[in-house]
Amino acid sequence: MSIVIFIVSLAVLILVHEFGHFVTAKKAGIRVDEFGIGFPPKLFGKKYGETEYSFNLIPFGGFVRIFGENPDEEAAAGPDKARSFAHAPKMTQAAVIGAGVFFNFLLAWLLISAGFISGMPVSVASAPANAPVRDARVVVTSVEEGSPAEEAGLAVGDALRRLETAGERYENPSVAGIQDFVARHGGEEIAVAYTRGKEEGEARAVPEVGVFGDTPAIGIAMDEIGIVELLPHRALYEGLKMSLGLTGAIAAAFGGLIADAFTGNLAFETLTGPVGIVGLIGDAAGLGVAYLLSFVAFISLNLAVLNLLPIPALDGGRLFFLLIETVKGSRLSPKFVNTAHTAGFIALILLMLAITWNDVARIVAN
Numbered sequence: 383m384s385i386v387i388f389i390v391s392l393a394v395l396i397l398v399h400e401f402g403h404f405v406t407a408k409k410a411g412i413r414v415d416e417f418g419i420g421f422p423p424k425l426f427g428k429k430y431g432e433t434e435y436s437f438n439l440i441p442f443g444g445f446v447r448i449f450g451e452n453p454d455e456e457a458a459a460g461p462d463k464a465r466s467f468a469h470a471p472k473m474t475q476a477a478v479i480g481a482g483v484f485f486n487f488l489l490a491w492l493l494i495s496a497g498f499i500s501g502m503p504v505s506v507a508s509a510p511a512n513a514p515v516r517d518a519r520v521v522v523t524s525v526e527e528g529s530p531a532e533e534a535g536l537a538v539g540d541a542l543r544r545l546e547t548a549g550e551r552y553e554n555p556s557v558a559g560i561q562d563f564v565a566r567h568g569g570e571e572i573a574v575a576y577t578r579g580k581e582e583g584e585a586r587a588v589p590e591v592g593v594f595g596d597t598p599a600i601g602i603a604m605d606e607i608g609i610v611e612l613l614p615h616r617a618l619y620e621g622l623k624m625s626l627g628l629t630g631a632i633a634a635a636f637g638g639l640i641a642d643a644f645t646g647n648l649a650f651e652t653l654t655g656p657v658g659i660v661g662l663i664g665d666a667a668g669l670g671v672a673y674l675l676s677f678v679a680f681i682s683l684n685l686a687v688l689n690l691l692p693i694p695a696l697d698g699g700r701l702f703f704l705l706i707e708t709v710k711g712s713r714l715s716p717k718f719v720n721t722a723h724t725a726g727f728i729a730l731i732l733l734m735l736a737i738t739w740n741d742v743a744r745i746v747a748n
Contacts, residue, residue: 396444402485416447495621518608529601568598694726
């Protein structure tokens with residue numbers, strides 16, 4: 383089921399992104415030759431007007447084939463050159479290229495806003511001002527690899543209900559209270575009662591020194607999470623604020639990854655590709671619709687930021703080349719541009735295959 387949700391979610395994200403390019407090009411009067419869902423080989427297609435709408439075998443992608451986007455002789459001097467992307471004004475070209483990123487951001491904003499309308503799980507500490515928070519619970523936000531908590535079976539998303547040792551019982555705990563309880567019972571077995579989705583369970587862990595410094599710990603990070611439900615107008619406002627905040631955080635994270643790559647400090651095993659995301663999206667769906675909407679919105683914002691990187695084959699690479707052409711006052715060599723985009727595409731595919739291999743190796747090892 384997780385794979386189905388992932389494929390459907392990815393198809394929606396790609397459809398929205400490519401629709402941004404498609405509708406902006408159409409509005410600008412640029413000829414669009416093909417709107418494709420998935421990557422070739424082609425399964426079937428149907429032509430409406432001047433545009434062919436195709437469905438392709440490989441579901442993890444999609445594309446819009448805009449006349450003149452990859453310059454050739456027909457686009458430069460053919461009978462329909464006036465409707466070529468290459469002959470459009472630079473601002474129009476930039477709008478067409480950037481529209482996919484904008485539509486991914488727009489989708490994330492709408493999904494987060496829908497989450498707030500239906501009831502969004504948020505950290506109590508960062509909940510919108512004056513918004514009522516209900517059903518607040520301490521939730522596990524991360525589990526340290528190799529820690530007592532991981533060995534005991536605790537997982538991200540578990541809501542902690544009770545901690546108990548042979549001589550003490552702690553009901554309805556707070557984050558600070560859990561930290562104090564665990565620190566005071568180093569070396570003792572603690573029974574941790576939790577709720578996972580609709581099921582209740584119990585994990586037994588012994589706090590150890592060295593998991594998080596010199597204080598006994600079981601190896602979890604926690605936050606107090608509650609449900610915030612807003613009226614539509616407030617949901618749209620808070621959804622926009624959260625989308626902008628997440629975009630900034632994602633951009634900073636990408637910047638950190640790039641810096642680590644250049645300094646040789648990149649931990650490749652921490653990257654997650656499609657296989658890893660399948661598991662994460664399945665976990666999100668298991669926690670509820672609002673969690674799934676939030677996670678898909680997060681992926682959409684990641685795609686938006688990723689596509690803005692100045693790498694050939696990505697929208698950011700195309701914008702970068704467009705900037706160079708604007709500064710130098712003439713077009714770049716079509717052969718150079720096409721070669722650069724092809725090389726960038728191959729490099730991205732190889733990187734994705736490497737990350738996927740890492741995902742599979744991680745699953746096998748566990």
